[in-house]
Amino acid sequence: MIEIERKFIVKNQSFKEEIHTKSIVFQGYLSSNPERTVRVRIKNEKGYLTIKGISNESGTSRYEWEKEIPLVEAKELFKLCEKGAITKTRYEIPFGNHTYEVDEFYGDNEGLIIAEIELSSENEKFDKPNWLGDEVTGEQRYYNSNLIILPFKEW
Amino acid sequence: MIEIERKFIVKNQSFKEEIHTKSIVFQGYLSSNPERTVRVRIKNEKGYLTIKGISNESGTSRYEWEKEIPLVEAKELFKLCEKGAITKTRYEIPFGNHTYEVDEFYGDNEGLIIAEIELSSENEKFDKPNWLGDEVTGEQRYYNSNLIILPFKEW
Numbered sequence: 001m002i003e004i005e006r007k008f009i010v011k012n013q014s015f016k017e018e019i020h021t022k023s024i025v026f027q028g029y030l031s032s033n034p035e036r037t038v039r040v041r042i043k044n045e046k047g048y049l050t051i052k053g054i055s056n057e058s059g060t061s062r063y064e065w066e067k068e069i070p071l072v073e074a075k076e077l078f079k080l081c082e083k084g085a086i087t088k089t090r091y092e093i094p095f096g097n098h099t100y101e102v103d104e105f106y107g108d109n110e111g112l113i114i115a116e117i118e119l120s121s122e123n124e125k126f127d128k129p130n131w132l133g134d135e136v137t138g139e140q141r142y143y144n145s146n147l148i149i150l151p152f153k154e155w
Numbered sequence: 156m157i158e159i160e161r162k163f164i165v166k167n168q169s170f171k172e173e174i175h176t177k178s179i180v181f182q183g184y185l186s187s188n189p190e191r192t193v194r195v196r197i198k199n200e201k202g203y204l205t206i207k208g209i210s211n212e213s214g215t216s217r218y219e220w221e222k223e224i225p226l227v228e229a230k231e232l233f234k235l236c237e238k239g240a241i242t243k244t245r246y247e248i249p250f251g252n253h254t255y256e257v258d259e260f261y262g263d264n265e266g267l268i269i270a271e272i273e274l275s276s277e278n279e280k281f282d283k284p285n286w287l288g289d290e291v292t293g294e295q296r297y298y299n300s301n302l303i304i305l306p307f308k309e310w
Contacts, residue, residue, distance in 0.1 A: 030193055030206060031186040036235045038185055038193050049204075051185060053235045063235065065228060073220060080191045080208045080218065 003064040004122060007142060009133035010113035015102050018129070020091040025103070028081030032145035039145070040077045043090070047074025059138015060122055084148035096127030108151030114142060158219040159277060162297060164288035165268035170257050173284070175246040180258070183236030187300035194300070195232045198245070202229025214293015215277055239303035251282030263306030269297060 023044045030038040037052040047070060053063035069077075078085075086109070091102040098117050105112045114136070117126055136142045141150060178199045185193040192207040202225060208218035224232075233240075241264070246257040253272050260267045269291070272281055291297045296305060 030191045031188075033186075036185045036237070051232060051235065063231070065232060067222070067224070069222070076218070077206060077220060080206065082191070 001064065002061050004061045004119045004124075005116050006060060006119065006135060006137045007139075008115045008117075008135050008137075010102055010115050011131050011133040013113075013131075015091065015093060015100075015113075015115070015129065015131045018093045018095065020093045020102075023090045023092075025088050025090050026078075026085060027144065028078050028085045029145050029148065030077070030081055032082055032148065034140070034143065034145070037145055040074055040081055042071065042074050042078070045071055047071045047077075049074075049077070055138060058122075060119075082148070086144050086147060093129075095129050098126050100129070100132075105147070105152065108153050109147050110153065112147070112152040156219065157216050159216045159274045159279075160271050161215060161274065161290060161292045162294075163270045163272075163290050163292075165257055165270050166286050166288040168268075168286075170246065170248060170255075170268075170270070170284065170286045173248045173250065175248045175257075178245045178247075180243050180245050181233075181240060182299065183233050183240045184300050184303065185232065185236055187237055187303065189295070189298065189300070192300055195229055195236055197226065197229050197233070200226055202226045202232075204229075204232070210293060212293075213277070215274075237303070241299050241302060248284075250284050253281050255284070255287075260302070260307065263308050264302050265308065267302070267307040 025041060025043045027039055027041040030040060035054045039050040041048040041050060046068060048066055049069050050066040055062045087106045088103045093100045093102060100115045100117050102115045115132060140146055180196060180198045182194055182196040185195060190209045194205040196203040196205060201223060203221055204224050205221040210217045242261045243258045248255045248257060255270045255272050257268060257270045270287060295301055
């Protein structure tokens with residue numbers, strides 16, 4: 001299906017004061033080509049395989065296919081991935097009529113915190129919490145697949 | 156799991172005289188990188204997603220992960236694939252204690268017929284039918300992912 005998402009910098013740690021859930025996420029890529037990204041993810045000890053197509057011009061919408069797979073298989077597929085991996089904590093924060101997914105990165109991307117919001121249409125309105133910073137939707141260097149190749153600490 | 160396979164040229168059409176089943180196969184690649192091949196296949200109106208690792212030195216064994224997926228999703232993923240596709244008829248031919256999978260290619264690979272046999276160990280013995288020709292196990296140009304890039308008619 002087509003996913004519509006917008007992405008923002010998170011200005012400070014105050015988002016942790018909101019009600020949230022928290023998960024550890026590890027992910028690697030079988031293909032980091034933005035025309036056909038193939039991602040292996042382990043989140044809360046569950047495995048997922050995700051395939052994404054290329055974004056539209058504004059960077060807001062993209063075809064996405066995802067299946068849960070057994071953890072043991074996700075670990076096997078991890079070994080096949082391109083060099084490098086992403087480690088982050090994901091916070092899910094309900095706000096207004098939506099839920100922000102906030103990713104706090106570790107390793108070579110330490111210091112980077114990104115929020116994403118999924119929308120049902122390109123022009124859907126949404127409320128912005130005060131910790132939300134500049135919009136970076138469609139900026140390729142913020143793609144997780146690119147944060148492996150050129151991590152935040154090298155920007 | 157690790158798949159052990161050997162691959163041969165098929166010399167003539169006499170394999171069709173043996174007892175066999177027959178399916179039409181279409182397949183494309185989300186990644187044709189031999190270190191992490193990601194294949195979308197439609198066979199008998201069923202969809203499959205297959206991920207393969209790199210072969211061992213002799214070309215006989217390779218990690219392989221496969222899941223059946225809904226046909227409609229396979230068709231969506233096909234649109235994301237790298238340019239080009241493979242079309243072939245697959246014959247399954249029981250012979251001795253094994254089953255040969257014989258692929259008769261179409262389009263730019265017309266004229267190419269390949270047989271594969273799956274073994275349970277590297278040195279397992281197997282019977283060879285008289286239509287079986289030279290072994291091509293591990294020869295990269297016979298990889299289906301490479302037959303898209305450099306098809307048989309251009310050899």
